[in-house]
Amino acid sequence: MKYLILGAGPAGLTFANMLLSSGEDDFLVIEKENSAGGLCRSCMVDGSPFDIGGGHFLDVRDPDVTKFVFGFLHEDEWDRYERDSRIDLYGDIIGSPIEANIWQLPDKKQERFLHHIAEAGCNRGEPMPEKFTDWIEWKLGLAIAEDYMLPYNRKMFGEDLDSLGTYWLEKLPNVSYEETKRSCAEHRPYGTQPGHAKFFYPHSYGYGEAFIRMASALGDRIHYNEPVFSIDYDNRIVNGKYSADKIIVTIPWTGVREHIGLPGKLTDSIGKLRYSSVVIEYVPENMDTKAHWIYYPDPKLSYHRILVRHNFCPGSKGYWTETNLTRFDEDKAAEEGRTYFVNEYAYPLNTIGKQELMKELLEYTASKNIYGLGRWGEWQHYNSDVVIRRAMELSIN
Ligand SMILES: Cc1cc2nc3c(=O)[nH]c(=O)nc-3n(C[C@H](O)[C@H](O)[C@H](O)COP(=O)(O)OP(=O)(O)OC[C@H]3O[C@@H](n4cnc5c(N)ncnc54)[C@H](O)[C@@H]3O)c2cc1C
Structure with missing residues (x-):
């Protein structure tokens, strides 16, 4: 052929x-x-769609791509959403991305974040480090690195973050001390919107x-x-x-x-x-939130993200979690009859x-x-x- x-x-x-x-x-x-x-x-779980590879949303930004996709599943069959994604910072829930939403934290924590942003290597003209872990602190400051970026990335990609390069992060914006300070004073976000700021999800089906x-x-x-x-x-x-x-x-x-x-x-x-592998598990309870998804850096929780299904699949209930396979007890989940899917190939690692x-x-x-x-x-x-x-x-x- x-x-x-x-x-x-x-x-x-x-x-x-x-x-x-x-x-x-x-x-x-x-x-x-x-x-x-x-x-x-996707498949059907508990009467509603479930994306077995994790939460999947179609970004609105590329009109050629959306036109191509709508050629198979017509535009009328999709709902359009304004992204509501949040971060659970050990009990303080704020909007994502973190750098734009520090103003939502309690005052004491805002001060800590601001202090470390001012001290960040890139804001003090220090040379760019080679290792991922040092680079994150250099770029975003110690507080964002310690409280969010490092624990979150460890949970998602695995423990060995130093095997990762930094080339894939270079697009991350510099976190400006002046703008963050202004954002905290004025109680409003600043900065550019992340990917999936607006997205489509099918009205009656899974992705x-x-x-x-x-x-x-x-x-x-x-x-x-x-x-x-x-x-x-x-x-x-x-x-x-x-x-x-x-x-x-x-x-x-x-x-x-x-x-x-x-x-x-x-x-x-x-x-x-x-590469790293991810397990997606269905949990039948509803959550009291309007968020579409929430990131969890807390190492004590096995999962790193929750997708709140009832906020983007009309008529559905429950949510699903994303967990790195190395943090998931498959024997226990199987024994307890829980609903989960293992995706061996989930993230290609940027080593x-x-x-x-x-x-x-x-x-x-x-x-x-x-x-x-x-x-x-x-x-x-x-x-x-x-x-x-x-x-x-x-x-x-
Ligand atoms: C947790 C998670 C969340 C994501 N969220 C989003 C999102 O919100 N929006 C978005 O646009 N994208 C998202 N993605 C990315 C999206 O899943 C990928 O971009 C997309 O699926 C890549 O398509 P692909 O065809 O390149 O690879 P894949 O989808 O992986 O397809 C590869 C195919 O090859 C088959 N295959 C593998 N090995 C063999 C073999 N040896 N022989 C024959 N067949 C084989 C597989 O079964 C599969 O069908 C997410 C990914 C993950 C892991």
Whole structure:
């Protein structure tokens, strides 16, 4: 065939649908699960939608992407929300992002945060540190680092934060002492809005519905229950039986057992890629809040985020939690009959050296007409809208 697409998540589904809409039907998608959507899949739990890969919202910011998605799940089938996300700072609940909402804290805590923002290395002209943990303090001050960023990131990504680089954080805004002081005095937020300031969520379905529809548009051009275990790079043959002119890899490189013909150095590079796993658990009680989601840096709580389902799924109850697998007692949860889903591949980790390693890998594979695409193919923290945009661009180039 002309194109073989590995993985039926948003990346693979978008790429395949772009081919189809350009009149190309000589392709196949192969997927290890029995349904499409990847991390964006949903199911029904307790009579309402549940996103098994964690809370998923469609950012409104890219009109080409929303138009593409609405082509499968019509715009009228989505509700539009103004983001209400909060941080539970050990009992003090304030808006997110933290730097814009310090004014909501009790006075004593505001003073502490302000003091440390003034002392932050970047505000005092100190050189930028190399390590993630030092960098956070340099950028945001000791109080934000200690009370929020470090414990939260440890809970989400795992304990070894020093293996992470700082290149992925450079877009974080500088926290200005003067502006924070003014914000505290005037009791109002300041600064730029975070991603998902406005977002869409389907009115009567989970987020995964859009991708189920993308998959059904492909008919029998998806083979399910077909895990990829080998790629032959010189001959472009997958699992010893599928061969194609071009292969699009949207699955994790680390999940493929046999890399035939790949130079040893690059196979070693794949072995260095790291990721973290997340468990999503359903809790049937309602919460007394209007927030869509709440972040929890407190290390005593196993989960790091709660998604308040009844505030974005009309007619639903309960909430769901996101917990790093290493902090989740699966045996106990199973024994107690709780409802949870394990996502082995949740976050590609931005370890030191990853960018160079991926660049080399992707340049080599592209020379063989094998292209990495999406969260795993490119090993990047892309949200689904970015993955869709990248898949749209790859198909038209
Ligand atoms: C907790 C959490 C919250 C998120 N929230 C948001 C949000 O609010 N908004 C948003 O836009 N994005 C969000 N994302 C990101 C979003 O999930 C991803 O951007 C998107 O799913 C990436 O699409 P993908 O196709 O690249 O990868 P995936 O969705 O991971 O799809 C990969 C596909 O490949 C398949 N596969 C894997 N291994 C193999 C194999 N060996 N053989 C065959 N098939 C295989 C998988 O089963 C899957 O179907 C969130 C992610 C997480 C973890």
